[in-house]
Amino acid sequence: MNARERLVASAQDLLWERGYGGTSPKAIQERAGAGQGSMYHHFAGKAELAVAALSRTAEAERERAEAVLGGDGSALERITAYLRRERPALRGCPIGRHAADPDLVADPALRAPIEETFAWLRGRLAALVASGQRDGxxxxxxDPDAIAAAVVAIVQGGYVLARASGSQRSFDDAIEGAVQLVAALAR
Incomplete structure (x- = not known):
């Protein structure tokens, strides 16, 4: 892995662990094994590196979601598979945790990958619900858009409950509730 890739990967990890304000350029450089000159050769500063890291995280999360949402099965089966996908709930959502970071959400460029990912996910879920409705x-x-928003909110809320209780079980309970709510839409 070249220095640029190591810097982005290190920034991804540190942003998830510490947030934007708690992640210094020095910490990123140390974790990446890269010097200051290397960092500033590839990025204008911390914000530009953070955008690259957040964009990479967002892309990976969309790919993970699409692998399930775009897979085989009915709309209900795919939404259920998305909900039941294994997640390390105690670490928090790789995207959602950033939405609670005041330093990050205050900057439109830093916030953009988060907004885009949630908009994509809501749209993807709404399209599946609409497809399931059309297919009978x-x-x-x-409303497919409202159902999609509720599914995303429950998943994100499940992360919050898990972190607050220190228990994966809290997340799992929220997900099972979402599965039951979505199943109630079946004909």
């Missing part, structure tokens, strides 16, 4: 698998009537 899911009841017509409930």
């Amino acid at each position: 698998e899911l009841r017509e009537g409930p």
